[in-house]
Amino acid sequence: MEIGDPGVAVADPAIRQKYTEERNKRLRPEGISQFLKLADSTQFKYLDDDPWVDHAAFNAKTPVLRDGDDIKFLVLGAGYGGLLFAVHLIEAGFNAADIRIVDVAGGFGGTWYWNRYPGLMCDVESYIYMPLLEETGYMPRHKYAYGPELRAHADRIAEKWGLADKALFRTVCHGSRWDDAAKRWLVRLTENRGPAEPKKEMTINAQYVFVASGTLNAPQIPRLPGFDQFKGQHFHTARWNYDITGGTDTDWTLDKLKDKRVGIIGTGATAVQAVPELAKWAKHLYVFQRTPSSVDVRGQRPTDPDEWANKIAAAKGWQRSRSENFNSWLVNSPNGEDLVNDGWCHAPSYFGLIGGPGIIAPEKIPEHIAMLHTYDLERAEKIRARTTGVVKDPETADKLKHWYPAWCKRPTFHDDYLPAFNLLNVTLVDTDGKGLEGLTADAVVANGTSYPVDVLVLSTGFALFVEDGSGSPVQRAGVKVIGRNGLDMDDKWTREGAGTLHGVVSHSFPNLFYPGPSQIGVTANFTYTLALMASHVATILAEAERRVGGQTNRVTVEPTKAGEDAWGMEILKRASWFAAIRGCTPGYITKEGESNKVADMAEQIKAGRGAPWGEGIVKFTEVIRAWEAEGELSGLQVEANV
Incomplete structure (x- = not known):
């Protein structure tokens, strides 16, 4: 696909402007310091505990x-x-x-x-x-x-x-x-x-x-005023507490929530999976949102044993071949039939985050970013239209629409997340990018309103x-x-x-x-x-x-200094591919917007050296395998010390 191809919609300047406006709403001067350092917190010390371990059994072993x-x-x-x-x-x-x-x-x-x-x-x-x-x-x-x-x-x-x-x-x-x-x-x-x-x-x-x-x-916890005053029960999704919710890690019968008002903070990949389950059991569920996820169809289904035996796993080396076929579709260089054929394979702009064919010269960066937005437009519009079609309340549907390209926040796929907002016991609390104002003894405060909750679930990701x-x-x-x-x-x-x-x-x-x-x-x-x-x-x-x-x-075994520097230059040579990330909505990809603040050229070069391989996973795999095939261990120093 090239810009100007017949039938290819060129990125709409109004949509790009909308993306910029939505990003700016979410920029916070404190950056990643808006999250607690767990080492400095006593309230969240439980995140260091392992709720699943049997200490007595381990202590009895040699x-x-x-x-x-x-x-x-x-x-x-x-x-x-x-x-x-x-x-x-x-x-x-x-x-x-x-x-x-x-x-x-x-x-x-x-x-x-x-x-x-x-x-x-x-x-x-x-x-x-x-x-x-x-x-x-x-x-x-x-x-x-x-x-x-x-x-x-x-x-x-x-x-x-x-x-x-x-x-x-x-x-x-x-x-x-x-x-x-x-x-x-x-x-x-x-x-x-x-x-x-x-x-x-x-x-x-x-x-x-x-x-x-x-x-x-490493679970991360947002700094919220009044959290130490909150009297309700709370836990992080990475340490789910079934004593509070009912059920087990293999039986998701959350029957202890039947008479509970539940709040969940966060609408990322974890919440997209957990919200439908909470919605089935909570007396009322409040979903607190700063930035919506893009949610496409997942298409979950049981594995068909006949298809598995006769098509998927029929030939030796099938998993590697299938994985590399998937990779080829992600970087828009398809290698044969689309074997996986799911939402990832239909998100061509995702290669803005993971790299793709070609080395982008600095003077070509604006053209490259425009190309990425062109790749993204059809996918993004389709997902926003899906949201309108699934969620019955128009106002809620609008708040659940994502306004950023696919390379800015990991895309999500789920069949039951959006329908959950049609349930009478589920309320979306959208903060229009501002985040929560804080907590009281029995409520979460957002947009000047207190939402009473008995149980608070922190779906706030990882550091x-x-x-x-x-x-x-x-x-x-x-x-x-x-x-x-x-x-x-x-x-x-x-x-x-x-x-x-x-x-x-x-x-x-x-x-x-x-x-x-x-x-x-x-x-x-x-x-x-x-x-x-x-x-x-x-x-x-x-x-x-x-x-x-x-x-x-x-x-x-150790790289020579020359070998390490040469590899760093190869990375830096390709780092321009990722220029579009600087305009992304805050999140883990941009260190909550802090990456966008780097203006010093030396610091930008250092950041570029730490980038992924800009030509994408397919080319990277070829480079690694060619190096191995040479058998020279070039760039490495091997010493046999007696």
Whole structure:
């Protein structure tokens, strides 16, 4: 599609002006500081607790790690990312017995362990989202798998690859320091053994460390005046409290809400799934909205076993092929028939966020942004028309319409969210971008009106950035990492910006790996990128150790400074693709608008170095696989220390 093609609607200047006006309503001078730092809060200390763990059962087991242990591979994170690192190491020829996994949670699953709210499901087709389906021989029950099934699949992976007994759960990693003499990372851990036993402090030595703690793991809470005076019950969706609502994480019968007035703050991807379930049970439900989501059709349906056997999973390598077909549609370079054929594949402008074919010269940025808006117009108008068609009250329908392009806020897809607003017990409270005014003892205050609530649900997302932070992979994980010559990774990234080779390893931090998220290719299907990066790291380590012939356990792998700088320049060369994001409505993508404030050219260059691969996931995959095929480990330094 090109601007000027017959039948292509050119972006309407009036709509672009509307987008700007709506964005400006939502800009707040405090930026990300409008959210609490949980470490400074006692009221929300419960967010550190694990409501699902059985401490007694864990305490009775023989620990898989002890103070002073020396291990080969330490994986920080037991979600899909951590599991994929471990599995690909094993598939590359390494021994599962040499792997240990550490996670603060009480089980495998990552975000699917913590998030257990009613209505929870993946928003990407489960046939490509759930990793290793072909290898495990598992058929998802629905096109979009629900939370319990996603969590169970993490356990399935751990069992199949012999990792179930290699994990130390309930354990926080505080920091890691490189010991250059020993060629080991000294990693400080604290195991939480529950209220009946003291915590266990330990330091272990690891040759290789993998930071795979994910991004959706730190719930964020808005600063609201009067919250400490609120007498009702409240909880965050990431720590759903079924004692308050009734039901369980596998039975969404929320019968304790039948006589309760419920408020939910937030209308993002989580709320879109939770609101229909709350609406079924609450005496009255108030949905408090600052910025509406775009909500397209999901088309949920059970998996047809015949279609699965004869079409979807019929050929060897089907999941990778299907995933890459999906990616090709996302970046508007279709590779054959649209196999997934859902709302993602019909949102061509989403590649404004994830990159697409072509390198945009700085002087072409205005034309590029205009092109993106042209791609977006038909999709956006269709979704706004759908809202009008589904929601019966015209005023409510208008307030539920999104006024921003697809690259500004993750699109959502659901069949029951919009119809929920036709129910007599559901009220949308739209704040016209201003947000809430505060709380009283028994009410939420918005637009000068008090809305009495007995139960308050915080669907306010996750902290993807730490205030005033570097945005480094280890800062996102909450880990302090000191590399070669005492270099603090956060200091390096604050001073220089992102510095990696292929987004997985940094100079001065040997044998420390992570799956981006800076300087890599990205897609709506997170697990594809995780698998690609995990496979890439395993390929690097297998080749590095092959070269030394297994003669030492003191091998180090690290980018050269030249290799890291060259990769950073390749990222920067393509960063203009993402110029349209600067005009986005505030949200996590723009650090609540703070990214738009960066005027200093040096700071803009630093930000550009931390961008994703601007040519999109398809081209990024080609680049990575071509590098692997060369077999030279170019840009890396491998040393066999005796």
